[in-house]
Amino acid sequence: MIKFYSINGELVPKEQASLGVTDLSIQRGYGLFDYFVVKKGQPLFFEDYLDRVERSAKWLHLELPITKEELREQILRLIRANGEQEAGIKVILTGGYAADGYSPERSNLIILEMPPPVYPKSKFEQGVKLMGYDYHRTFPSAKSINYIVGIYLLPQQQAAGAEDVLFHSNGEIYETTRANFFIVKQDDTIVTAGEGILHGITRKKLLEVAKHHYAIEERKPTLEELKTAKEAFITSSTRLLMPVVQVDDVTIGDGKPGSVTSHLLELMKAEVERYLSVN
C-alpha cells in the first residue's frame, strides 16, 4: 500500500501532499521530472536516473536543494516507508514559490510513488501503432514537465488507436512524447536519433547491449525509411521495449513484431536481471 509521498524531504500522507499555488509549476509550467521503476524493492538503473535529474536541473537553471546523495536517501526512505517491491517513482523539481509569478526561487522537490503501469501482453505480442505529428520538442535534452503538445493531442491519439505520438520535423524522426524510437533496417542495422531528443536511460541501456550484436546508426531515421524498415520499436522506463507495427498509414515490415525486436527485448530483460543481481 502506497501511503506516502515525500515533499521537500518530509514523508507526507499522499492525500495531504500539496504545493502552494504560487509554485512556478502551477503558475508557469516550469519544472523538471524523472521517472523510474522499482523492481524487487530496488530502483532500476538508479545512478543513471539520479544523474539525469542533476543534468535536467542544470539545463533548466533549477537548483537541486540537496545533494545527489541526499536525493538517493530520500527516495530510498520513501520506498522503505511504502514497502512496495514493484512500483514507479516520480521525482519532480519545480521552479519554487515565485514572488513575482515568473522568476524561479528555491525549488520544491516532490517524490511520488505509484503502482507500476501494466501494459496488456497483446501490445508486446502484436505491436502498437503510433500517430505522427510534425513537431520538435522545445529543449528536448532536459526532462522538463512541458507536455503541452502530447496532452493536447490525446483525443486525436486515442481516436487513432495510437499508443503514442511520434514527433518528426522536415521528414526526420525524433522521438515519441514519452519514449525513444528506433527502426531496424533490412540489413538489421538499428537506427535511432542521436540528438535533438531526450536521452532515455532505457535507450542508453538498449544501445549498450545491442552493440554487441547489431550495427547501430545514431542519426534521425526519416519518414521515407519507415516504408522500407524491417522493424520498429520504442523504448521507455515502463515498457523497456515495445514493438511498433504501424505509423499513421505506414505498415512497418510485415505488420508484426520482428525477430530483432524480440531478441533485443530478451537482451534487455537479461540486463535488468543482471542489474538487480549485482546491486
Place this chain on the structure above:
Amino acid sequence: MIKFYSINGELVPKEQASLGVTDLSIQRGYGLFDYFVVKKGQPLFFEDYLDRVERSAKWLHLELPITKEELREQILRLIRANGEQEAGIKVILTGGYAADGYSPERSNLIILEMPPPVYPKSKFEQGVKLMGYDYHRTFPSAKSINYIVGIYLLPQQQAAGAEDVLFHSNGEIYETTRANFFIVKQDDTIVTAGEGILHGITRKKLLEVAKHHYAIEERKPTLEELKTAKEAFITSSTRLLMPVVQVDDVTIGDGKPGSVTSHLLELMKAEVERYLSVN
C-alpha cells in the same frame, strides 16, 4: 491587504491555498491562465478576459467547471473579500488531478489576487530594450501556462538588460514572451502580427482606438524592417503600452520613444477611463 485566494469557488487564506501534487500543472505543466488588472475596484475590460478564458479552455480541451457567469461572480467575490481598489487578478485553470499522471480530469480553478506590478517611470520615458530569440510559441493562441522558453532565457535576458524576449522565426517577428509587439513605419503605419500569436486584450483595444488615427497592417513585421522603423512598442495588461527603443543591437528610430507611441498611450489611457466610467 490581500488575504484570500479562491480555490474551486472557496475563499481560502492565501498561505493555505494549495493544490495536491497530482494536479496536471505540477505533473505535466498542463493548464491555462489569464491575467487582468483591477482599477478603482473594477476588473478592466472584464468581458474580454472572461471570453478569452473560455477560448483558451476550449483550445486546450479543458473544461471550465462553472459557467462564465459564475466565474465572473467568483472573481468579484474575491475582489470584494480582499477590498483592494488597485490589483492584478490571475485565473488559472489546470488539467486537474490526473489518476494516470497524464490525462486531464476535472479541472482545478484558482483565482489569485496580487498587487499590480509597478514599472519605473523611466521605462515609459526612455523606452526599453528587447532581446531577440529565434522561436515560435507552441499553440500561441491559447494562453497556456507553458513559459519554459521565457523562464529558461531569464538569466540571458537580465544579463542583456532587456525588458523581455522578442520571438522571431524565419526573419518574422511574432510577439514577446508576455506582450504583443508593434512597429511604426516612417509613414506612421502601425504593423503588428495578426496570427501565430496570443491575441492580447490590450492589443485588441489598441487597434480599436488606433484605427481612427493611423493606418494599420496586421502582418508580421520583419527583423529587416526593424532597422528602418520609426518607432516600436509593446502592449500588455500591466503596461498598457511601453516604448521599445532597442532590439538586440538594432536601435529603433532615434533611440527615443516617438510621438506616435506617446499619442497611442494617451489614447489608451483615455480608453481605460472611458471603460471605467461606463462599467
